[in-house]
Amino acid sequence: MPFRPRRDSTFLRQRRALRWRAFRIFCWRCAGWLLLALFLVAIHDVFVQWDRYNVREIDISGNRLIGREEVLDVTGLKGRINVFRVNPFLLAKRLRDDPRIKSADVSINWPDRIRIRIVERTPLAIIRMDPPVMIDVEGACFQASQKPSQRSLPEIEGLAPSDFPGPGTPATEAYQETMNALIAWTQENVYLTFENIDRIRVDPDIGLTVIPKQAISGLNVGQIRVGYHFYSEKSAMLEHVIRYMNQIHMNQAIEWIDLTDMKRIVLKPAGADSAEAFRKEK
Known part of the structure; x- marks a missing residue:
């Protein structure tokens, strides 16, 4: 046992x-x-x-499209707030969720100061739709700003929401070529730039038509028909045409210049019939 x-x-x-x-x-x-x-x-x-650690100063920098009050609304930094209740990573994420903001950083300077650094998207143009939106070089769209500094941007007419890329839906040719043109015209040493572009009309069939803001090198031009593709090369061709017309002292206003075909440049003086349009073979 x-x-x-x-x-x-x-x-x-x-x-x-x-x-x-x-x-x-x-x-x-x-x-x-x-x-x-x-x-x-x-x-x-x-x-x-402890009142010693209440937020007394909020330093915001890098915001041009977004006002200070909007930043405070998004982050919730309003009223009496203690720094120990502030989560910098959460606030930065809230800011990055705004389509106008490319990146954001939030830090605490003890004992009572918060710093917010914002990098906004740089708009290239304003797309006329309901409501108007801005677009940047990456194709990101965000709400159009009413600030005077942004009203000088060129306006794009003719694009619809269906032209934009979406989940499982590629962008249309009109949208893609508009983006290619915008990127090309932001390069250095390009004759056709945003400084002399007022509007860009987009037509799925004939391509892009540029409406200048003012006289180009002293020559009044109503429209510049660019079409699709080769935007930098067509900008250089436009420069040669304007210089040639200034050399021959042609002061007559031009109704339109057609650069659609790179082998042939067609222009129509104001008041002339279509049959009288000038052609210059390349």
Whole structure:
């Protein structure tokens, strides 16, 4: 038969003592952790309610399209706020969710200052639709700004929401070629730039037509028919045409210049019939 110790044996008493000792150690440890947690909560409450750590200054930089009040609305930094309640990573994420913002960084300068650094998207043009939107070099669209500095951007007419790329839907040729033209006309040493472009009309069949803001090198031009493709080359061709017309002292206003076919440049003086349009073979 197996050996079974008696209930009052020394072995059982020692085992019960060890179990009781382990239980007391566990209880003391739990009590210690509980007291530490209560102490930390109390310290946290003291700092959170301490006026010394209330936000007194919010420094925002890099915002041109977005006003200061909009930034404060998005981040929720309004009213009496303690810096210990501010989560910089969450605030930066909220700012980056705005389509007008490319990147954002939020930091705390202890004890009472918050710095917000914003990098906005740079709009290239305003697309006329309902409501109007701005577009940047990456094709990101965002709400159009009413600030005077943004009203000088060229306007694009003829694009519809169906032209834009979407999930599982590629962009139309009209949209893609408009983006190619915008990117080409932002390059350096390009004759046709945003400084002399007022509007860009987009037609799926004939391509792009540019409406200049003012006289180009002293020559009044009503329209420049660019078509599709080779935008930098066509800009250079336009420069040669304008220089040639200035050399021959042609001061008559031009109704339109057609650069659609790179092998042939056609222009129509104001008031002339279509049959009288000038052609210059390349």
